[in-house]
Amino acid sequence: MNATLSDQEFELFKSLIYQKVGITLDTPKKTLLVSRLGKRLRELNLSTYKDYYDRVSAKGGEEELTKLLDLVSTNKTDFYREPVHFDFLRDRVIPEMQTTKTLRIWSSASSSGEEPYTIAMTLSDAIFDMHRWNIKILASDISTRVLSKAASGIYEDERVSQLPQDLVKRYFLRGNGKQAGKVRVRPQVANLVAFRRINLMDPTFPIRNPLDVIFCRNVMIYFDRPTQAKLMEKFFKYLRPGGYLFIGHSESLQWIEHKFTYLKPTIYQKPEA
Ligand SMILES: C[S@@+](CC[C@H](N)C(=O)[O-])C[C@H]1O[C@@H](n2cnc3c(N)ncnc32)[C@H](O)[C@@H]1O
Incomplete structure (x- = not known):
């Protein structure tokens, strides 16, 4: 199954996302929405984007709405970003x-x-x-x-690999066994x-x-x-x-x-x- 997202459906998602989180999806984001949502549609066994829209906007759809917001938002961050x-x-x-x-x-x-x-x-x-x-x-x-x-x-080790080693020592514990390669x-x-x-x-x-x-x-x-x-x-x-x-x-x-x-x-x- 390969669902297509019509312009009309894109507008529906766009206004739902704007209303709920204030994020404005511009037209180039349509491709992003298709690639990210396509997988979710398959997981839920839904055949159209409209079915998915109905599910997230219906009463009780809050949990799925949170998943949708996760798919469209960017979470990029770093320790000591913009110092x-x-x-x-x-x-x-x-x-x-x-x-x-x-x-x-x-x-x-x-x-x-x-x-x-x-x-x-x-x-x-x-x-x-x-x-x-x-x-x-x-x-x-x-x-x-x-x-x-x-x-x-x-966090994965590499998230702190650029930080001064004495700082990592002071504020993180290194995992071992199952937690090897991670810091806490x-x-x-x-x-x-x-x-x-x-x-x-x-x-x-x-x-x-x-x-x-x-x-x-x-x-x-x-x-x-x-x-x-x-x-x-x-x-x-x-x-x-x-x-x-x-x-x-x-x-x-x-x-x-x-x-x-x-x-x-x-x-x-x-x-x-
Ligand atoms: C790019 S991250 C920024 C993280 C951090 N502030 C930084 O500068 O490294 C943006 C975050 O904003 C969150 N976000 C987007 N819309 C939001 C909203 N309406 N209310 C609260 N958080 C929101 C996203 O989930 C995401 O984690």
């Missing part, structure tokens, strides 16, 4: 919080966990009296698949991070205390401008005055309306009250 933000944490944010010794950081599209664990390692390296601090790192993503990978804290984030780092599923399209987020820093890197690029603007408004609300927002290096707030102060490329601040 300017971790340097900024160390050199500016931590010194500012020395008096209160509290830090609330949200990695809002955390993918498989490399970003929030890098935040935790940066803090552990820079703060000598960690036991006296109240630190919470919330890591969230829409994809349950990447979140469970993240929560396991287990040490509990002292893993315990600083809490994972949960949050869709950035939700009107409100399950966050009670004002945040000091929000990482929203390499996800906005998939959203259109009105969606980005709405997200910036929500982030503004959840940050404390003086709190920081980090975005990805190929992203910019230049073309959207927002209330943040620009500090330097990819780093923004909520003005002090």
